[in-house]
Amino acid sequence: MTIRAVVKGVGHYLPERVVPNSEFEKSLDTSDEWIRTRSGIERRHFAAEGETTSDLAVNAARAALKNAGLQPDDIDAIIVATSTPDLTFPSVATMVQEKLGMTRGYGFDVQAVCAGFIYALTNANALIVSGQANRVLIIGAETFSRIMDWTDRATCVLFGDGAGALVLEAGTGDGTSDDRGILSSDLNSDGRYREMLYVDGGVSSTGTAGKLRMQGNALFRQAVEKLSSTADTALTKAGLSHDDIDWIVPHQANIRIILGTAKKLGVSMDNVIVTVQDHGNTSAASIPLAMSVGVDEGKIKQGDLLVAEAIGGGLAWGAVVLRW
Known part of the structure; x- marks a missing residue:
């Protein structure tokens, strides 16, 4: 018998404000066609004034809990992956804990930028497999609109705000790749590539939140190679091949x-x-978010094999193989 971290529920939340590409044409030398051609993006959501990352996170958490048929106090731990927390501290996870009315367990944040949810899933899996938690609520939540340089057409048109959540629960399997749950993961980072994607502010450097800076072409060249490599590694660890994949759920950075x-x-x-x-x-x-939409659209079904992969600032990248 093998302990597996099995998906129990999924949910997401998007702010009400929808921002089409055409809105950027009013203030930037850009166009809907330029943005679509280079990124595949047609629209995005921006948080309302006063709407924080923890607000987005708690709404996604409630949706995932409802989908799982669970109450907040059924959860042992909350992990929030974010690079845009409400405050320097405390963690967004503890804010979500309070807003959910959860009176037990513990919460903490993980910061690996766009790869954050992969890192959070891997940590949640470790907690469950080691017996330190039976159910873990994992949330990815961001308000990147708060760190955009609105004069930089190369970056400000690419990002949006939103949140997605999964509930993982301890289950048992036979120790084979046919088991439901997380089957393998692969995590990587290399600080030599920091200048490709970073924010030019911070508590101990400028005392400000700063703005996002990106070397798009250089990052693109790194992304495809590193994402395919980490997916291959995770599949090999699980004893699986490309032919076994039902769905790739990639980080949604650029088409x-x-x-x-x-x-x-x-x-x-x-x-x-x-x-x-x-x-x-x-x-x-x-x-x-993509997982939740995939379930809502009837694409992702129980028993499907998923490969999720992401790369972000750091550079940090990784992949998780899981059977839904």
Whole structure:
């Protein structure tokens, strides 16, 4: 008998305000066609004034709990993946805990930028497999609209706000790749590539939140190679191959990266969950958002084999193989 971290529920939340590409034409030298051609993005959501990352996170959490048929006090731990917390401290996870009315357990945040949800899933799996938690609520939530340089057309059109959540629960399997739950993971980072994607502010450097800076072309070249490589490694760890994949659920950064990674893995785009056109790049929220949308659309079903992969600032990247 093998302990597995099995998906019990999924949910997401998007702010009400929808921002089409055409809105940027009023203030930038850009166009809907330029943005679509280079990124695949058509629209994104921005948080309302006063709407914080924890607000988005708690709404996604409630949706996931409802989907799982659970109450907040059924959860042992909350992990929030975010790079845009409400405050320097305390963690967004403890804020979600309080807003849910959860009076037990513990919560903490994980910061790995766009790869944050992969890191959070891996940590949640470790807690469950080691017996330190029976049920873990994992949330990816971001308000990247708060750290955009609105004069930089190369970056500000790419990002959006949102949140997605999964509930993982301890289950048992036979220790084979046919088990439901997380089957393997692969995590990586390399600080030498920091300048490709970073925010030029921070508590101990400038005392400000700062603005996002990105070297798009250089990052693109790194992304496809590293994403396909980490997916391959995770599949090998699980004793599986490309032919076993039902769905790739990629970080929704750029349609060209998604297309390039799928091609390198030899997987048809018919087997890739794509939401970038509607949400833009929501960083750590993009994978759970895509998973939730995939379930809502009737694509992802119990027993399907998923490969989720992401890369973000750090650079940090990784993949998780799980059977839904």
